Amino acid sequence: MGVVLKKISKNYNGRTALKDLDLEVSRGEFHVLLGPNGAGKTTVLSVIAGLTKQDKGTVMVGGRNANGLPPEKRKIGFVFQDYALFPHLSVFDNIAYGLRVRRLKETEIARKIDYYLARVNIEKEKNKYPHQLSGGQKQNVALIRAIVTEPEILLLDEPMSDLDAPAREKTGQELKNFQQEMGITTICVTHDQDEAFSLGDRVSVLNEGKIEQIEAPHDLFYHPKTEFVARFVGAKNILKARIIKIQQHEAIVYINNECLVQPFKIRVKKYPIFEKGKEISLCIHPEKIVLKKPNEAVGNNLNRIRGKIVNKRSNGKTLRATIDIGGTEIHAAIPKALFDFRIHENVWVCFAPDAPHPLCGKRCRADEAGRRCLNEIRSIRS
Amino acid sequence: MKGISFDIVVSLITGIFVCLIVLPMFALFTSTSLGELANQFKSPYVLASFLISLETSLAVVFLALCLGVPTAYLLGVKKFKGKEIIDTLIDLPICMPPLVAGLALLILLGGNSGFGNLLSNQGIDLIFSKKGIIIAQLFVSTPFLIKSAREAFESIDQNVINASLTLGASKFYTFKKVLLPLAKNGIYAGMVMTWARALGEFGATSMVAGCVPFKTETMTVAIYQNAMSGEMDSSVAIALVLIVFSFTSLFIFKSRLRGQIALS
Ligand SMILES: Nc1ncnc2c1ncn2[C@@H]1O[C@H](COP(=O)(O)OP(=O)(O)OP(=O)(O)O)[C@@H](O)[C@H]1O
Ligand SMILES: [Mg+2]
Numbered sequence: 030m031g032v033v034l035k036k037i038s039k040n041y042n043g044r045t046a047l048k049d050l051d052l053e054v055s056r057g058e059f060h061v062l063l064g065p066n067g068a069g070k071t072t073v074l075s076v077i078a079g080l081t082k083q084d085k086g087t088v089m090v091g092g093r094n095a096n097g098l099p100p101e102k103r104k105i106g107f108v109f110q111d112y113a114l115f116p117h118l119s120v121f122d123n124i125a126y127g128l129r130v131r132r133l134k135e136t137e138i139a140r141k142i143d144y145y146l147a148r149v150n151i152e153k154e155k156n157k158y159p160h161q162l163s164g165g166q167k168q169n170v171a172l173i174r175a176i177v178t179e180p181e182i183l184l185l186d187e188p189m190s191d192l193d194a195p196a197r198e199k200t201g202q203e204l205k206n207f208q209q210e211m212g213i214t215t216i217c218v219t220h221d222q223d224e225a226f227s228l229g230d231r232v233s234v235l236n237e238g239k240i241e242q243i244e245a246p247h248d249l250f251y252h253p254k255t256e257f258v259a260r261f262v263g264a265k266n267i268l269k270a271r272i273i274k275i276q277q278h279e280a281i282v283y284i285n286n287e288c289l290v291q292p293f294k295i296r297v298k299k300y301p302i303f304e305k306g307k308e309i310s311l312c313i314h315p316e317k318i319v320l321k322k323p324n325e326a327v328g329n330n331l332n333r334i335r336g337k338i339v340n341k342r343s344n345g346k347t348l349r350a351t352i353d354i355g356g357t358e359i360h361a362a363i364p365k366a367l368f369d370f371r372i373h374e375n376v377w378v379c380f381a382p383d384a385p386h387p388l389c390g391k392r393c394r395a396d397e398a399g400r401r402c403l404n405e406i407r408s409i410r411s
Numbered sequence: 412m413k414g415i416s417f418d419i420v421v422s423l424i425t426g427i428f429v430c431l432i433v434l435p436m437f438a439l440f441t442s443t444s445l446g447e448l449a450n451q452f453k454s455p456y457v458l459a460s461f462l463i464s465l466e467t468s469l470a471v472v473f474l475a476l477c478l479g480v481p482t483a484y485l486l487g488v489k490k491f492k493g494k495e496i497i498d499t500l501i502d503l504p505i506c507m508p509p510l511v512a513g514l515a516l517l518i519l520l521g522g523n524s525g526f527g528n529l530l531s532n533q534g535i536d537l538i539f540s541k542k543g544i545i546i547a548q549l550f551v552s553t554p555f556l557i558k559s560a561r562e563a564f565e566s567i568d569q570n571v572i573n574a575s576l577t578l579g580a581s582k583f584y585t586f587k588k589v590l591l592p593l594a595k596n597g598i599y600a601g602m603v604m605t606w607a608r609a610l611g612e613f614g615a616t617s618m619v620a621g622c623v624p625f626k627t628e629t630m631t632v633a634i635y636q637n638a639m640s641g642e643m644d645s646s647v648a649i650a651l652v653l654i655v656f657s658f659t660s661l662f663i664f665k666s667r668l669r670g671q672i673a674l675s
Contacts, residue, residue, distance in 0.1 A: 080573045080577070100577050101576045101579050101580055101581055103577075105577055107574065109570045113573065115574070115575075116593065130579045130584060175577075178578060
């Protein structure tokens, strides 16, 4: 049961929430939806569920037009951003709700619920009421409540935002298992990059009601196509460049960001869109930056720029350093073990020619690019 | 210190209000002797008015429930054009003097109007009957139930309703299993208000049903009738029955309701 959205538009009191949005999620896919607050993620899920009526456009579910179908007929499971548990029902009755609607036998219901509760470690809370649960426990209950009915489409609105790291890993793993066992087409909103990486077959980035890019997670994070996506996925290093020379495999570009005191040249892997004289934006992922001491040797194959460390911030296993290269800042993510620099120390900022990649600015067309990505996924899997 | 003196001021103000309610009650209680009261309670006349009041007010609560809950659901959960108009219409009986309501009902249901004619041709006579009392009381008291229930429906998280729908439940199933249980306390509170209002209703009732002893004379109408014709003892006795009865019922109901809220 795939989901296809065609030119969906939605306004709330004249304010645009979704604008001609196209999205194609194929059968059995785990699709991750990323985007800043207010981008329209919840609205997308709500339109697919039939809870919000779009102003224009078509929702197709399993190849059939679902526009006229009420929510209760769409065979979906929905985990709401605010859980939306039934406050007057116990955990057990909350989860049993959808099964009782389907008139399952009570013994069968109890068996199913015990099975699922055990898989996310909340059997002990079975008889509690929602107001007696922690945020994470509520979220797990909401997830089980949606999954237990074995829906064809699962819509998850930040389903693990309140779980701690180990629980997130466990629930995430179980979620992926459920999803694959049952082959549920899943669309999941998250803000967590690790989650997007570990769960998603494909990721799409939503900005102001439009999809900016749809891609397999790895490509999205390391090859964002627009400046917005680049910044959103944390690839903050964006260099404005002019192509001055094109060679066989590489191009020489002239970096001339507005505030840069001393523009400089670097070597960049050649991309098909390159043309001599063209102005482009290049993006370098912070993980691809290497820092060296001023007296250290730098391989010939690397680009190097003189800089000064202005800030460093620990982030779990990696250190995030900010380096001033003369009017412009470069961000680097360095494994802690390799980092022995002090603030204000002079360094070489080094990166390989294939580290920067161009932001071509094109929006990824859902249909073509989507199909290409999916084919890639299939070929990787098989 | 400031906190304490503020509490004292608030308590004093509350005290004034409590006096405002208790003093007239006290006056009523002291205006008659116990022997006389006992005599009155035994009279079939007092008993009849008590039963008529009880019967009609309970019927009103039942009917208000049937009519009011769906209306409250519509107003509390649904969005539709013309909602404000219906909302204001429902407030109207609350602000309208009951006498005016009674007058309007009298004209509508009386034999001189087309509608009244139609009814009497069918053999339905509402004026000067218990059915008339019920209609008059319903008119003035249902809005209390609607307002309370509507507020309860309105306070239910829309996503909780949505969750039920996405789990495959129909609108009716959702109403039965989610909306009604969650709005229960608001509906109960509304029922109590409606019942109290119906029991105390005088203006509209007397207009529509007149005062036929043993037939359409409710307690309130009987109190008025007796007081006006100088039978103060009867009047006071019925008034006391009314007060004691409604206070006890309200008290029991409220404490049970509070117990339930504490449990959930
Ligand atoms: N019921 C509503 N009435 C009016 N405006 C709404 C409503 N729901 C959403 N919006 C608006 O539509 C836009 C998109 O909202 P949406 O909830 O889809 O964002 P989101 O991407 O889920 O954000 P978040 O990450 O904060 O959950 C926002 O500007 C929001 O203010
Ligand atoms: Mg949201």
